[in-house]
Amino acid sequence: MRFKVKVVNIATKGPLIAILNHEDATLLDLQALDRIKIKKGSKEIIAAVDISYSKKDINKSEIGLFLDIIEKLNLKNKEFIDICVEPKPKSLEFIKKKLDNNPLNKEEIDSIIKDLVENKLTEVETTYFISACYINKMSLDESVYLTEAISKNGGKLKFDKKFVVDKHCSGGVPNNRTTPIIVPIIAAAGLTMPKTSTRSITSPAGTADCVEILAPVSHSKEEIMKIVKKTNACMVWGGTLDLASADDKLIKLERILDLDPEGILLASILAKKSAVDSSHILIDIPIGKETKIKDVKQGRKLAKKFIKIGKKLGMKIRVILTDGSHPIGNGIGPALEARDVLLILQNRGPLDLKNKAVCMAGIILDMVGIKNSQKKALEILESGLAYKKMQEIIKAQGGNPNIQPEEIQIGKFKHEVKAKKSGKVNYISNNKISRIAKIAGAPFDKGAGIDLFVKIKSEVNHNSVLYTIHAENKEKLIEAIKEELDKAVIID
Amino acid sequence: MRFKVKVVNIATKGPLIAILNHEDATLLDLQALDRIKIKKGSKEIIAAVDISYSKKDINKSEIGLFLDIIEKLNLKNKEFIDICVEPKPKSLEFIKKKLDNNPLNKEEIDSIIKDLVENKLTEVETTYFISACYINKMSLDESVYLTEAISKNGGKLKFDKKFVVDKHCSGGVPNNRTTPIIVPIIAAAGLTMPKTSTRSITSPAGTADCVEILAPVSHSKEEIMKIVKKTNACMVWGGTLDLASADDKLIKLERILDLDPEGILLASILAKKSAVDSSHILIDIPIGKETKIKDVKQGRKLAKKFIKIGKKLGMKIRVILTDGSHPIGNGIGPALEARDVLLILQNRGPLDLKNKAVCMAGIILDMVGIKNSQKKALEILESGLAYKKMQEIIKAQGGNPNIQPEEIQIGKFKHEVKAKKSGKVNYISNNKISRIAKIAGAPFDKGAGIDLFVKIKSEVNHNSVLYTIHAENKEKLIEAIKEELDKAVIID
Numbered sequence: 014m015r016f017k018v019k020v021v022n023i024a025t026k027g028p029l030i031a032i033l034n035h036e037d038a039t040l041l042d043l044q045a046l047d048r049i050k051i052k053k054g055s056k057e058i059i060a061a062v063d064i065s066y067s068k069k070d071i072n073k074s075e076i077g078l079f080l081d082i083i084e085k086l087n088l089k090n091k092e093f094i095d096i097c098v099e100p101k102p103k104s105l106e107f108i109k110k111k112l113d114n115n116p117l118n119k120e121e122i123d124s125i126i127k128d129l130v131e132n133k134l135t136e137v138e139t140t141y142f143i144s145a146c147y148i149n150k151m152s153l154d155e156s157v158y159l160t161e162a163i164s165k166n167g168g169k170l171k172f173d174k175k176f177v178v179d180k181h182c183s184g185g186v187p188n189n190r191t192t193p194i195i196v197p198i199i200a201a202a203g204l205t206m207p208k209t210s211t212r213s214i215t216s217p218a219g220t221a222d223c224v225e226i227l228a229p230v231s232h233s234k235e236e237i238m239k240i241v242k243k244t245n246a247c248m249v250w251g252g253t254l255d256l257a258s259a260d261d262k263l264i265k266l267e268r269i270l271d272l273d274p275e276g277i278l279l280a281s282i283l284a285k286k287s288a289v290d291s292s293h294i295l296i297d298i299p300i301g302k303e304t305k306i307k308d309v310k311q312g313r314k315l316a317k318k319f320i321k322i323g324k325k326l327g328m329k330i331r332v333i334l335t336d337g338s339h340p341i342g343n344g345i346g347p348a349l350e351a352r353d354v355l356l357i358l359q360n361r362g363p364l365d366l367k368n369k370a371v372c373m374a375g376i377i378l379d380m381v382g383i384k385n386s387q388k389k390a391l392e393i394l395e396s397g398l399a400y401k402k403m404q405e406i407i408k409a410q411g412g413n414p415n416i417q418p419e420e421i422q423i424g425k426f427k428h429e430v431k432a433k434k435s436g437k438v439n440y441i442s443n444n445k446i447s448r449i450a451k452i453a454g455a456p457f458d459k460g461a462g463i464d465l466f467v468k469i470k471s472e473v474n475h476n477s478v479l480y481t482i483h484a485e486n487k488e489k490l491i492e493a494i495k496e497e498l499d500k501a502v503i504i505d
Numbered sequence: 506m507r508f509k510v511k512v513v514n515i516a517t518k519g520p521l522i523a524i525l526n527h528e529d530a531t532l533l534d535l536q537a538l539d540r541i542k543i544k545k546g547s548k549e550i551i552a553a554v555d556i557s558y559s560k561k562d563i564n565k566s567e568i569g570l571f572l573d574i575i576e577k578l579n580l581k582n583k584e585f586i587d588i589c590v591e592p593k594p595k596s597l598e599f600i601k602k603k604l605d606n607n608p609l610n611k612e613e614i615d616s617i618i619k620d621l622v623e624n625k626l627t628e629v630e631t632t633y634f635i636s637a638c639y640i641n642k643m644s645l646d647e648s649v650y651l652t653e654a655i656s657k658n659g660g661k662l663k664f665d666k667k668f669v670v671d672k673h674c675s676g677g678v679p680n681n682r683t684t685p686i687i688v689p690i691i692a693a694a695g696l697t698m699p700k701t702s703t704r705s706i707t708s709p710a711g712t713a714d715c716v717e718i719l720a721p722v723s724h725s726k727e728e729i730m731k732i733v734k735k736t737n738a739c740m741v742w743g744g745t746l747d748l749a750s751a752d753d754k755l756i757k758l759e760r761i762l763d764l765d766p767e768g769i770l771l772a773s774i775l776a777k778k779s780a781v782d783s784s785h786i787l788i789d790i791p792i793g794k795e796t797k798i799k800d801v802k803q804g805r806k807l808a809k810k811f812i813k814i815g816k817k818l819g820m821k822i823r824v825i826l827t828d829g830s831h832p833i834g835n836g837i838g839p840a841l842e843a844r845d846v847l848l849i850l851q852n853r854g855p856l857d858l859k860n861k862a863v864c865m866a867g868i869i870l871d872m873v874g875i876k877n878s879q880k881k882a883l884e885i886l887e888s889g890l891a892y893k894k895m896q897e898i899i900k901a902q903g904g905n906p907n908i909q910p911e912e913i914q915i916g917k918f919k920h921e922v923k924a925k926k927s928g929k930v931n932y933i934s935n936n937k938i939s940r941i942a943k944i945a946g947a948p949f950d951k952g953a954g955i956d957l958f959v960k961i962k963s964e965v966n967h968n969s970v971l972y973t974i975h976a977e978n979k980e981k982l983i984e985a986i987k988e989e990l991d992k993a994v995i996i997d
């Protein structure tokens with residue numbers, strides 16, 4: 014059947030959509046979300062159908078096409094094209110199979126992820142897959158297949174090295190910015206650590222947001238290969254790399270109900286590691302009431318699964334359960350965290366963050382067989398070798414290697430929160446600290462956030478400053494001050 | 506925050522969507538499918554956000570709005586409007602609750618259905634609800650709440666009568682068009698039977714498609730009330746009435762994976778009955794390898810649930826399990842089925858369909874306490890009273906009451922399928938017969954379909970005609986002939 018193209022000036026990067034008038038759809042026996050094949054010359058694409066019921070938009074014999082399709086087929090407005098009805102993709106059968114609580118094999122999971130990445134599944138269909146994995150759970154084998162499928166159907170970086178190391182943190186603890194300290198230690202020790210990180214999704218800063226204060230983090234595959242060749246490491250944003258594009262599509266739908274199906278979570282983390290060729294991975298699971306993993310039992314269970322799946326994929330994984338009950342470091346927010354990182358590399362800065370980063374770097378060195386690894390990690394840091402490596406990495410990524418902690422711009426509007434009584438700090442709320450930093454503007458306002466001066470068990474005097482809120486504009490500072498500031502740090 | 510309106514010339518009748526540039530979305534901390542409130546003067550609506558990544562479509566400070574929103578707020582292109590971020594609806598919590606296999610109470614289910622009907626839930630969110638009901642099943646109580654919620658949040662017809670009767674068939678058997686025979690019998694007996702029916706979804710004809718051959722079936726609420734007042738009955742398409750608009754939205758998403766979550770199925774059927782004020786309902790469950798319900802055990806289980814839920818809703822329900830192993834009647838397709846119906850009402854036509862319809866009418870009469878009900882139903886039919894009533898209904902709905910079976914236009918392109926040997930008809934495939942009728946053009950080509958001359962156990966001679974395929978154009982007839990015609994009727 015022939016249709017006249019009507020260009021719809023919208024591109025959504027998602028599943029391809031074609032809009033038909035409901036009369037034409039009835040004639041073709043098509044219903045919403047059925048599929049059609051659109052042909053132009055030798056090119057063809059498959060799109061899902063949406064149906065228009067308004068006479069004002071898509072008339073009979075017209076087909077509304079979003080820019081994604083217009084560009085792919087190089088179409089013009091009012092041009093005539095042929096369409097035909099296309100059967101549903103085979104992967105839908107496998108999604109139904111999982112909904113019916115039957116296990117999926119390697120080929121079936123690969124087929125689902127391949128179609129997902131190629132925009133052949135609609136969001137509704139993908140949601141059925143997520144629901145099935147969430148309610149019916151995934152077996153270890155299924156998680157392995159999913160990891161392989163996500164990694165296979167995405168970009169890859171390949172390093173010709175015996176050891177390629179990586180780290181991951183399950184998150185939930187403000188600051189805790191160990192990565193930019195660990196990476197230069199490890200790289201200075203001669204190991205390869207091509208670190209890709211995310212930007213913040215719900216926190217006041219992601220590692221990519223923090224590193225971006227010091228150097229550009231958006232690089233092409235080729236640039237990253239050069240940076241790693243030059244410095245043994247990199248600290249870049251994973252988003253430009255399409256390392257796990259299936260993962261992004263799944264997360265977009267999961268976050269609607271704050272779902273985090275464990276099988277998909279495991280696969281999503283390990284697929285990104287596999288995509289950068291990792292051989293040895295250290296995973297940090299902070300345990301605390303206000304982190305993702307609430308207790309040690311849950312943490313141990315998750316750790317076992319990480320290790321098992323890693324083994325099946327040929328990756329050596331070690332997991333540490335750490336204290337996630339309170340923030341680590343002082344600054345919270347991109348600029349404030351970058352300042353802490355530089356201070357520590359210059360042998361200044363918060364000790365708790367330094368100690369945690371050195372400890373983790375030591376474990377990574379131990380994993381690849383380096384002896385006296387803890388001592389060695391500390392030496393590399395304290396001798397200034399790590400700082401020198403950091404300067405190399407910053408330079409290779411296009412930043413200023415000589416930037417000093419004091420030069421990092423912190424939001425100039427500020428408010429000091431003071432102790433209402435003398436006593437001992439009994440509780441610091443991860444969630445409240447994060448929330449105040451976000452209201453103050455983090456991570457979008459780079460200089461916004463919190464500078465926290467106390468730790469758990471710190472003795473404080475009445476009216477001493479507990480933390481300073483920084484913002485880049487007055488309105489956001491005022492909004493942040495409206496939060497229950499004294500409940501973020503509790504003194505007994 | 507202020508935005509400049511950009512009209513997107515598309516209306517989709519579904520959830521309301523606003524498109525933002527990804528830079529603005531980042532600033533507002535909005536992600537795809539988050540919600541915003543759009544205000545103009547005293548009017549405001551809530552829309553889900555879609556994010557545009559192309560510079561060609563939605564620029565910074567622009568907001569792309571579909572016609573649904575443009576019309577609701579009476580907006581103009583390039584006009585400035587205010588938007589603010591809107592929290593997620595409470596019903597999402599309840600959907601999550603059901604995903605986590607916790608039972609939902611009456612208020613929670615009502616809140617989900619209310620938001621669904623008011624287009625406040627996106628299709629992805631509704632899909633999570635369907636998945637949860639499908640995998641975690643619904644309890645009888647939940648089905649009752651869902652029935653009430655669907656019926657409450659839709660249109661309603663109210664009759665001031667002690668008995669309002671109805672019937673339903675779970676489907677899967679070609680022809681089996683009992684409704685237009687039962688309705689005039691019941692109405693002639695003095696009972697009220699306001700029958701709303703669907704059009705075909707996957708079959709060669711729905712009751713509405715068949716009745717439409719004889720009279721218009723799209724009527725407003727007011728028209729229907731008049732028709733029923735005049736004749737005790739009606740036979741209309743339910744689609745114009747919004748009797749269960751939640752149901753339509755659920756079915757649209759269920760059919761993608763051919764899901765039919767039992768709890769939703771039960772609620773969807775009974776909500777429509779409750780919406781037309783039914784007090785007594787007869788449900789026909791055909792059992793057969795090629796119908797929805799495969800065996801008697803499954804049928805009995807479903808019957809019990811219908812009866813229990815009906816009881817809780819104050820509706821008296823009787824269920825019959827019938828033989829669904831082969832087609833009933835001769836014609837398959839809108840016109841051919843309408844012809845059978847008129848023939849039977851005129852004391853001609855296929856006996857199997859006549860007997861089934863009379864039997865069901867008798868049961869309905871018995872349900873409301875009429876004695877000798879089977880005999881009475883037969884008398885009403887054979888005396889011509891039912892035919893007279895049918896003529897009244899056709900007239901009241903705006904059709905020609907004097908139309909004769911011979912005047913109904915059947916597709917003039919035809920092909921006779923003949924027996925390849927003498928013998929006894931051993932099997933008639935519901936699915937194959939339906940499929941051939943659909944390829945020939947049914948239900949869109951009203952005159953297309955199949956005229957079936959044999960029954961199970963019929964003795965046939967070599968070369969005698971088993972069935973004729975009718976089509977309204979040659980191409981579709983040729984396509985239909987390509988099917989495996991001899992496998993539709995098997996002779997031993």
